[in-house]
Amino acid sequence: xxxxxxxxxxxxxxxxxxxxxxxxxxxxxxxxxxxxxxxxxxxxxxxxxxxxxxxxxxxxxxxxxxxxxxxxxxxxxxxxxxxxxxxxxxxxxxxxxxxxxxxxxxxxxxxxxxxxxxxxxxxxxxxxxxxxxxxxxxxxxxxxxxxxxxxxxxxxxxxxxxxxxxxxxxxxxxxxxxxxxxxxxxxxxxxxxxxxxxxxxxxxxxxxxxxxxxxxxxxxxxxxxxxxxxxxxxxxxxxxxxxxxxxxxxxxxxxxxxxxxxxxxx
Ligand SMILES: Nc1ncnc2c1ncn2[C@@H]1O[C@H](COP(=O)(O)OP(=O)(O)O)[C@@H](O)[C@H]1O
Ligand SMILES: [Mg+2]
Numbered sequence: 001x002x003x004x005x006x007x008x009x010x011x012x013x014x015x016x017x018x019x020x021x022x023x024x025x026x027x028x029x030x031x032x033x034x035x036x037x038x039x040x041x042x043x044x045x046x047x048x049x050x051x052x053x054x055x056x057x058x059x060x061x062x063x064x065x066x067x068x069x070x071x072x073x074x075x076x077x078x079x080x081x082x083x084x085x086x087x088x089x090x091x092x093x094x095x096x097x098x099x100x101x102x103x104x105x106x107x108x109x110x111x112x113x114x115x116x117x118x119x120x121x122x123x124x125x126x127x128x129x130x131x132x133x134x135x136x137x138x139x140x141x142x143x144x145x146x147x148x149x150x151x152x153x154x155x156x157x158x159x160x161x162x163x164x165x166x167x168x169x170x171x172x173x174x175x176x177x178x179x180x181x182x183x184x185x186x187x188x189x190x191x192x193x194x195x196x197x198x199x200x201x202x203x204x205x206x207x208x209x210x211x212x213x214x215x216x217x218x219x220x221x222x223x224x225x226x227x228x229x230x231x232x233x234x235x236x237x238x239x240x241x242x243x244x245x246x247x248x249x250x251x252x253x254x255x256x257x258x259x260x261x262x263x264x265x266x
Contacts, residue, residue: 031080058233072103104174144172164195
């Protein structure tokens, strides 16, 4: 099954749209992933277009995290192909480091360096990987921390911030690498309820600014507000792809209906 979707471009892209930029930013074809005898991804075909927000939902163990992790090569794949910006994923070395900075990832756990200040957490990548000067990296970091609403916390350490604030720092840290795409794997599921919205609001803003995003989440409000397409996975397969309203109000497959009835009555 080939999945194509709306081609929504990031703001500011006007002239000189070449054939290259019209191609999907991420293209997955026939992707298979095994862990030993267990098949975690079964024949995944998925395109993510520039500026598109794809929300991935599905039961626990359906392969959502594995799918995300293959896109920045935190997991290798068995068969099939994945390209990012028209290029096959590099296997190692500086090309792999570049891929990891082009493909930002925010996980459920905040993964900030506990011994570094908030500011240093955000400047580390630009200085080490992008070769940016310290002053320039700090200017960039402060503007990103301001954008996610935590600039006043720049001198503190992660443990001094709330979970919601730490997760917004993690988003700023990824953005500092100027990624082409951001992957979010259940970014709010470790947060106390009152902090969920502050993180989702940051993500909605990012989506509105035209960032290409793949977001694993069960937050229906976010999906309704920001998703261009919802991808429903079960047992390592993509079972259904639809616009958010269509998917939530009129799911086509039994598995999607069953899943939605469980999460919507929680
Ligand atoms: N490193 C691993 N080794 C063995 N099995 C794994 C590994 N990572 C994930 N799996 C298995 O692959 C399946 C899909 O996992 P995952 O992608 O984490 O699902 P989801 O994110 O949808 O909950 C699960 O059955 C999980 O146990
Ligand atoms: Mg997961």
